Amino acid sequence: MKTLLTGNEAVALGAYEAGVLVATGYPGTPATEIIEKISIYPDVYTEWSVNEKTALELASGVSLSGRRALVAMKHVGLNVASDPLMSLAYTGVNGGLVIAVSDDPGMWSSQNEQDSRLYGRIAHIPVLEPSDSEEAYVFVREAFAMSERFDLPVLLRLTRAISHTSTVADVNGKRKEYSKKYTVNTEKNVLLPPFTSERRLSLQRRMEGVRQYIPSSGLNRIENNPPLPPFSKGGKGGLSKNIGDDIGIITSGIAYQYVKEVMPEASVLKLGIVYPFNPQEIKEFARSVKELFVVEELGPFIEDSIRALGIKVRNGLLPEIGEMDQFILGKALMGNYTLTGEICKDNHATLCPGCPYLGVFYLLSKKSIFVGGDIGCYTLAVHTFPDVIDSTLCMGSGISQATGYSLSSGEKAVAVIGDSTFFHSGIPAVLNALYNKANILIIILDNHVIAMTGGQPHIGTGKGLMGYKKKQTIDDCLKGLGVDSVRRVDAYNLKQINHAVREGLSVKGVSAVIVDGECILKKKSDTQFYIDVEKCSFCGSCLLVGCKAIVRSDNSYIITEDCKGCGLCVQLCEKKTIKRQYKNNLCR
Amino acid sequence: MFNSVKKRQSRDNIKIIFAGRGGQGVLTVSSICAHAFLYTGYDVKKSDIKGIARRGGKVISSLIAGEKVYSPKINPEMADIAVILSQDIELALSEDTVLVLPTVEEIERYHKSLNIFCLGKLSALLDIPIRHWEQAIKERFEDGVSGINLTAFYDGRKSAKAQMSII
Ligand SMILES: Cc1ncc(C[n+]2csc(CCOP(=O)(O)OP(=O)(O)O)c2C)c(N)n1
DSSP states (O other), rough: OOEEEEHHHHHHHHHTTTTTEEEEEOOOOTTTTHHHHTTOOSSEEEEEEESSHHHHHHHHHHHHHHHOEEEEEEHHHHHHTHHHHHHHHHOHHHHHOEEEEEOOOTOOOSSSSOTTTHHHHTTTOOOOSSSHHHHHHHHHHHHHHHHHHHHSSSEEEEEHHTEEEEEEEEEEOOOOOOOOOOOOOOHHHHHHTTTHHHHHHHHHHHHHHHHHHHHHHHSEEEOOOOOOTTTTTTSSSSOOOTTTTTTTEEEHHHHHHHHHHHTTTTEEEEESSSSSSSSSHHHHHHHHHHHEEEEEESSOHHHHHHHHOOOOOOOEEEEEEEOOOHHHHHHTTTTTTOOOOOOOOOOOOOTTTTTTTTHHHHHHHOOOEEEEOOSSSSGGGHHSSTTSBBBOOOOTHHHHHHHHHHHEEEEEEEEEEEEHHHHIIIIHHHHHHHHOOOOOEEEEEEOOTTTTOOBBBBBBGETTEEEEOOOOOOHHHHHHOOOOOEEEEEEEEEHHHHHHHHHHHHSEEEEEEEOOOOOOGGOOOOOEEEOOOOOOOOGGGGGGGOOTTTTEEEEEEOOOOTOOOTTTTGGGGGOOOOEEGGGGGGGO | OOHOOOOOOOOEEEEEEEEEETTSSSHHHHHHHHHHOOOOOOEEEEOOOOOOHHHSSSSEEEHHHEEEEOOOOOOOOGOOOEESSSSTTTOOOOOEEEEEEEOOHHHHHGGGGGGHHHHHHHHHSSOOHHHHHHHHHHHHHHHHHEEEEEEEHHHHHHHHHHHHHOO
């Protein structure tokens, strides 16, 4: 049956059909929908794990037991999961283990761009890369089969343009259960000398097996476009050369689509498996063409490997930065080098009107103190309050950065971290701060959801993809870890927050303030505020809270339809001209 | 020399851009349209801008359909048709792009189903049998809603046809 699927939906469906018993992951654009889509099938156990490392480790336990498991994450998530990944290549699998990772060239929704194909080389594992949704659907099943056949975890590498594009796929929707027996095998599964030595050698042999298998796998294909008949192209009886028919291109993934767009007549070696390589296959293709190009996004991963085989490749002049498209490729082929592909430069994303983070950032913006930020919606505060966050690096980093800053400056420093990020990787940083007697205030923004990636639940919410789960409060967690000074305050009460932050800052040692306010996108409100324009003194105090619902109009400010009735601005209005109204009774 | 190749490739396919603000149902109509193309037997690819951009408000979805579609990417200036639900959205379109824009009255009248109304307008410009549009719309909505939506769709289709006959 032909249907339209995004790359992420295709991975979910393919994995379901492959009999996956367990699917785990942690949200992250552009990979999030893989787990969300597979969670609709009742015969697959799905969970949002606390972080990517636990997601992969859990899945490897499923694999050990003899069932198939899928893990999905964004590129930076794979960094977090890289420790178990490297060693899983040594132990290998029992039931198939596939890791779907989606890269974000151009950083549309990420703090950096990375090329996950490189993990194939570091970890010594196969990497498959589909060019559209149908291939994503087929490749997942192939990845599971390869995983079991070669006793290796397999990486399925996607990029944003694959994950988030709907293309036509021919699917059947039938699931085939898979299960194998578990037998104890210490020498394989316990990585300790002397077993490690044999596992290392075995890894080399297993990867060699993959290399030999490539030509018969059907994952790679050569497209030799039939040359157009002579005389077809205008020239008066003369043999006119067809464009590109002696040029050979090696490509993979989304780049393949751009190649077909720009040079439909070129011969193409389309790689579905981008690590490892079969040297013979590449050499033969290179011999069959006059000139060889490699077309790939993000950097010369394939190209370097081909050069290492001693094959001459023409410098493709492709940018190593950002997202590619057919226009950039066209320019490069004509000899025009562009430094970067498309890169996100959007600065419009700010905190929503009524966001529970507005109050605390407004108060922090009045203090000159080091604030170690973290990854989440709250990072957007830098577009509202330009200097309030001093740094943002990766998930869980803010607490340790604040600790480091405080250590060397001798001053108390602040860390700001979201609820999900706290559970994801903040906890070890809190323990480290306590252990090493840091002098920091940790502000935890508890909006009861993973907001940035679209509103997923986490352990702090007590909900999961499959219904109710254990709920853990941040307060208990902090106290259990050993933080004595913990205060929970209302995100919409400026006085309360101010008081708690002041108290927290006066503590010598590690203190914490939990700012409690549900994500405004989840909340329904029946009230809004309006400004009594007659009485408004136009002082601008209400603007300080950074709410986008307040705008200027002639000689006063007004509150627009976007008002969520949070009441933060009311607390700043000196003339008391901001009034409440009920939505079904709007006087405007 | 490569330019000529590129032009020939892309001329055959129809390229449509859908744009609007979050909550207007831009992605709903681009998805319905993509399915209508699929049911008619075309190859089709559709990309949505997602991620942080969503929070800022502007939503853009691009669709390419034809016998065979390779790249899912287009520049706004390549668009054959642009369906724009919100008047404050600026796109660098070319002069040849056919615009599907609701009038001020239509925006007021159709409000929540403005997206489907505009889809109706779009349908008058495309060579897709009506049954495929209906199938795509019905599949998208729960049964109860499809009646209302089909009305908006037919209103849009009629208004576009009337406009075309004036020209
Ligand atoms: C290692 C890693 N995994 C996933 C992501 C994607 N990501 C970015 S922000 C975010 C949400 C963090 O949630 P929370 O701390 O609750 O903050 P909120 O968005 O709710 O404000 C996630 C999962 C990432 N950047 N890095």
